Amino acid sequence: MWKAVASNALTLFIVVLLFAGGLLIWAKQKYAEPGPLETAICLRVEPGSTMVGVSRDLGDQEAVRHPLIFRLGARYAEKDDDLKAGSFLLPAHASMEEIVDLVTRVGRSTCGTDVNFRIGIASAELQVRTFDPATGRYEEVLAFDPGTGEVPAEYAGLMAEPDLRYRVTLAEGVTSWQVVDELKQADFLDGDIAAVPAEGSLAPDSYEVTPGEAREALLAEMAARQTALLDRLWETRAEGLPLASKEEALVLASIVEKETGVPGERRRVASVFVNRLERGIRLQTDPTVIYGLTMGKAPLGRGIRQSELARRTPYNTYQIDGLPPTPIANPGRASIEAVLNPETTEYLYFVADGTGGHAFARSLDEHNRNVARWRAIEAGRGGN
Template identity: 65%
Template structure:
């Protein structure tokens, strides 16, 4: 009798385990399989929201078939506590696993209305954009100079709790420019007691909450630049005439101001590295300009011969080696170029009339290139 009971119990246990395995397999297929969304949506995750709450929201929006399976799937994957606040574009047919990855990845919002306070080399601009979930493309709604009149429509957009705010630094801006322009960002608060060291701010895009302090944002920019420099320094080429990461940052800032063409950065870097190796002066105009302006605005005119000869700590026509500080805030690509230049014999370069530069190994070649550039300038001025 007991043998029969045991056999029956074992049979029931096997059936139960088989059913459980079937349910688990079915749940995995539901979690990883295509979702029910027929069109993309913009999913807003509130600050402080839980994955349990989000699962119900997703079910209500028709993005998942079962809130219970979604929640269990994120717990099984060990990501239920990684939920980020923001507005996220969820594509049509996204699986539960794909949605979970979207809302736990990095917290960068990818849809909704966004105010981007962009600080450029010459001026700042406020750009209000909206993303169309159907196409994934941004549409510009408003753009204006923050130092001028603010459009009335902007006030309503800025006051909406659903609007996201972003501050973007262009490559090559100076620290003084950043601080001055941030004063016009009305969604930020607080004073800045001291302009950060030149070169110490990372040109990048920073999503911010309204009311965040300007000083706190600058601290984040500095921390990000430290990380950029540390990684690039660790991966630097051997034998460079750069003794410290700080010297690399100085060279990167010069590269940043000399070319806006990504493909040229490492070649421009090679020219300056070759000059440093041979003990030649760098003779780069942007350093002369910085010695005049100290990074406080654009020069707004060409350099005079007297200025090229005037001694300042930054005038590389006069001083030997690198200037004492960076002359702008270089982006990560220019930092990488300074520490991994092309292997060339070039010692000179000059504008070629197309926005780029032509490079030369000898002074005779360079002088010929300069004559061609001056003829291009003369022809343009004549037209």
């Protein structure tokens, strides 16, 4: 009799064990398989939330089929205590495993409202965008220049939304004075700026910031990125360049940055200046003259006068040999790369061609013909 009881108990234990094993395999499969979401959504995780509450929200939004498996999977992965507050983009058909990873690993919101303070060559713009999970794109809500003092009424309401992401973006070719002047208008930053950073020392890039971050700290990050970038690119420079230092490369890169906005011709423009430096020909570039007049504090707003071209200043490359003493703007990566690895050409001149780019020439005669064509284009536009 006891043998029969023991045999039956063992059989039952094996059945239970097999059932538990099968249940575990099934649960792991459900945890990793694509979820029921047909379109992406933004999941809001409030501060102080628990994985239990999040699993219920996910169930209510039909993002997961089995909230209990979601919680158990997070606990098994030892992530149930790593929940982050924020708004997170859940892609269509995200698995429970992927969702757990998103809400515990990212550490910052991946959807919601984005505030981007863009510092451009001529002006700044504060742009507010909201992420549309259905299209996967940010849609502009409003944009304005904070320097004008005219702030849209809806701006204050948008600033009250949770999980705003803040960003400061520098355009290529902005001057350090412009950056400092515009950052004073960024009301989500804090602190004074003791001095304008050296020209060329700030990296044009996009910087994620936190509300209340010190302006000085942001400038330090910009300078650190530019230094690191220049150090890396200097190591990849072509041989035989007429540039004695990284600092000279930065000066020339800033000139290229101000001379052309066409990505495909940066290396060709750089070759003109490199050829001139190698042959001892003055650079004769207008942007350096303009910088000598304004010191980067404002656009000139008019043409250069003949008297200004004839005046000898440290930045008048019609009057001085070689490079000016400092950069004339903050060049971006592409312009730095261009001067460190320019095209191999015999060009010594270039002039606008009427299409946004430039016509290049090897000789003065060829250049004069290009100039005549450009002047004819200008005259035709003036007559329209």
